[in-house]
Amino acid sequence: MPETAENQAKEQPRRRQARGERRIAQLLEAAASVFCTTGYTAASTNAIAREAGVSPGTLYQFFPNKEAIAIELGDRLMHEMRDAYGEALAPVDPATPLEEAVRAAVDRFIAFNCDHPVFFTLMHGPDIPGRIAEEHDALHVTLLTRIEGLLSSLLPDVSPADLSRTARMSLGIYKAGLELILAHEGAEREAYVQELKNALVRYLEPLTGGRSGHGGAPLGNTP
Known part of the structure; x- marks a missing residue:
């Protein structure tokens, strides 16, 4: 059935909007590539346009x-x-082995950062826009709260002050490990991921009464 003039008039803005969204996505993907390659400070709109294949x-x-x-x-x-x-x-079942809880959380975060390496570039660069810095600070606070919530499931007898300190230390260990992980690829990256899990479990294990489920031995690569 042929489109009426009214239907055509309604469809045109939607098509323009869809084309605009695709173009924006194309430009953002190009910007992510340029920021990762040169850093935010050295990047330019000309380089981003060139990467996107547009003027x-x-x-x-x-x-x-x-x-x-x-x-x-x-x-x-x-x-x-x-x-x-x-x-x-x-939050997890308090009976969850520490190794399992750490593995699940680390794998999810590492997957996100490896899929979006520009996230680390933007959030930790020396000259990021002020609004991004503010949003990242808010994200950091919320992230710490969620880490405290997870740890409280595993460390029910720890005081709030100690729990907050442990959450901050855990996040600091993760960030240090993440920088090394993103600097490597392939088998070496996987090895650093495993080292990060080992470090977190060995740090947290004494607080749980030694119930990590691996008896103090190095963590394996089993899923």
Whole structure:
């Protein structure tokens, strides 16, 4: 059945919107590649347009400058990160072995960061836009709260002050390990992932009364 003039008029804005969303996604993907390669500070809108295969004029139809691109990319990544830690840091059954809880959380976070290496670049770069820094600070606070919630399932007898300190230390260990993990690939990356899990379990195990489930031996690579 042929489209009426009214239906065509309604469909055109939707098509334009869909094309615009695809173009924005294309530009953000290109920006992620450029930021990872050169860092945020050295990146330029010309380099991002070139990576996306469009003219700078096309880029400026959607973003006024590099900062606006980084903010949009950062907002989307932080939304995904919140979903990731919402799943990874849910409270667990207190009977869950420490090794299992650590493995599940670390694997989820590492998968996110390996799928989106630009997240680390933007969040830890020396000259990121102020709004991203503010959003990241808020994300950090919420993340610590969720880590405390997970740890409270495993460490029910620890005081709130000690729990907060343990959560901060655990996150610090994770961040240090993450930088090494992202700097390597293949088997060496997997080895560093395992070392990170080992470090976290060995740090947390004394607080749980030694119920990690591996008897103090190095963690294996079993799922």
